[in-house]
Amino acid sequence: MGIWVLLTTGLVALLILDFLRQLWTHRHYPPGPISLPIIGGIWRAASRLSEDTLIKVEKQYGNICCVWVGHLPVIGVSGxxxxKEVLINHxxxxxxxxxxxxxxxxxRERGIILSNGHTWKQQRRFSLVTLRKLGLGKKGMEHQIKEEAQQLVETFARAxxxxxxxxxxxxxxxxxxICAVTFGHxxxxxxxxxxxxVGAIDVASKFQDSIVFLLYEMFPWIMKHLPGTHKKVFSAFxxxxxFAREEIEKHKEQQSFHEPQDFIDFYLLQIEKSRNDPNSTYDEENLVHCIHDFFIAGTxxxxxxLRWSLLLLTNHPDIQxxxxxxxxxVFGSSCSICYQDIKKLPYTNAVIHEMQRxxxxxLFGGPRQCTKDVKVNGYLIPKGAFIxxxxRSVLLDPERxxxxxxxxxxxxxxxxGNFVAREEFLPFGAGARVxxxxxxxxxxIFILLTSLLRAFRFQLPEGVEKLSPDPIxxxxxxxxxxxxxxxxxxx
Structure with a gap:
């Protein structure tokens, strides 16, 4: 019995010493919830996930705070x-x-969104250049979007x-x-x-069970063997x-990449051009993950x-x-509208921006990782910390x-009544990973929404007073x- 008391006392003493050591070692880090053994401070942010969870944490600890996930510091930046200081100035x-x-x-450290270093820079640069070649910002790509807008109008009309x-x-x-851009059809x-x-994209994009997600992050060697929503997400991805691999094989069989018409064509041609380049990251697996990124991030x-837009305009018929x-x-009923025409529609432009704001x-922008020790606003953000x-706090900042x-x-x-661009409008992120x-x-958003508004007036169904503005x-x-x-x- 005495041995167990001794062991317990020793264990408690070690935990206390480890806790005090952490306090001293991390004294220059941003403030945050108390870090408990094993789980860290994530109990404060994950105990009750709501629309303003992060805002509440930041109100208590400041615009730069630190929440520990196990032994990993996660730095929350708000306002x-x-x-701006973190994403743009650094x-x-x-x-x-x-x-x-x-x-x-x-x-798998491939593609654009979840790669780093040389791979990320090369894949991102190529994708930007290729999207421009495919007509991004020109009438060619707008024509494809207008085709989908017409299909959408016809679908709504059938109701x-x-x-x-x-x-x-x-x-x-x-x-x-996205299919038209990447696959050519x-x-x-x-x-x-x-x-x-479409169903897989929906599942992959709605990994909402934060507890399961956090458990996987902290105990992947256990979670990968257990059932749960994470298994469905992996299957969806x-x-x-x-799907992307099948389309790539069709393009290779057709040998269409010598006269490229879509993203796969351009990429396969680039693989061929770079075959003898030892620094090239152009290969079919990176292509597959680039396509994956377009669908997951873009759809x-x-x-x-757009769904929020229709909800808000239906709830606010005066604005609609x-x-x-x-x-x-400005255009009457016969003219086709192009994206450049947004300059002639300041109120419409303002409404679209306000809907996105x-x-x-x-819940937050794409996570980043610190590449070196950095001092921000007097706090040390250590190399390897997640950012x-x-x-949301920027777009809802009461000071702005x-x-x-x-x-x-x-x-x-x-x-x-003129449109005014705002530097605080950051729904697409900022800095190197915008x-x-x-x-x-x-x-x-502009072409699909204006096409629908020209064809229909959106109203509440009979007996419905208001659509819920609260999110899931x-x-x-x-x-x-x-x-x-x-x-x-x-x-």
Missing amino acids: FQAV AEAFSERPLSPFLKAIG KGQPLDPSLSITNAVSNV RFSLEDEKFQKL ELVLS ETTSTS DKVYKEIED SKYNL VSDL WETPVGFNPNHFLDKD CLAEQLARIE VGFTFHPHPYKICAVPRCC
Whole structure:
């Protein structure tokens, strides 16, 4: 009995000594919740995940705080000034993507989003150049988006003004834009393989069980052998990769890459050109993961933004009518609208920006990793620390926005009604890892939304007073399922 008391006392003493050692070693780190043995301080952030979880933690500990996940320091950065200091002023030091167990398992350090160093720089640069060659920012790519907009209008029209759920139709349209860019063709909405792809993207993008995610990050050697939502997520990611591999094989069989028409063609041609380059990272596995990144990053965020847009415009019919009136006053009913025309529509532009600001659809920006010890605002951020930029706090910063939690297009208008760009508008991130497809997303949202608004007036179904503005909280913030009536406008 005495031995057990002695052992217990010794263990407690060691834990206390380890705790005191950590306090001393980390005394220059940003403040944060007490770090408990094994789990660290994650209990404070994960005990009750809500829309403002990060904001509450940051209010208590400051705009730069530290939450320990096991023995890993995760630095939370909130508010415009702190985010600007980290992501823009120290862009190089925070340009790496963390290789946590979960992110490493799905990304395998390939492609664009989850790679680092030479691989990341080469894949990102090539993708940017190729998107421009394929017509990004020109009428060629806009034509493909307009085709999807017309399909979307026809799908909505079939409901004949009766209540409809727009979610799947919007996701199909956005996914088909990416299919056209990467594969060179769109899919029929009835195509079974295409619907499996859309379903897999949806599962992969909605890994909302934060507890399971955190458990995998802390105990991957255990979790990989246990059932759970993480298994479904891995299967979904693998399905997207398999879909990409099949399309690549078709392109190789057709030998179409000598006259490239899509992203796969250009990439296969680059593989051939770089065959003797020892520094080349161009290979089929990186191509597969680049395609995977386009779908995972490009489909969910854009389609969710459009779903929030229709919800907000239905809840605010006065704003919807004002947007429609501006479009009709400028263009009438017969002209086709191009993305460049957004300059002629300041109110419409302001409404689109405000929808993305007020309903930012991610819990936080893409995580970064510190490449060296950095001093920020007097705190030491150690090499290897994970950085979580709370872009939501920037977009809702009460020091920068007049009515931060409201839906107010005037945030982006001056007193004369002219559109005003705001440096605090960072829904696509900032710094070295700013969203690769930001311009594509902007064009899609503008063309798809204006096409729908010119064709329909969106109304609440009979007996419904208001659509819920509250999100389903996870790592992505989706609106609750809803139905609206797309009432055709008189021609």
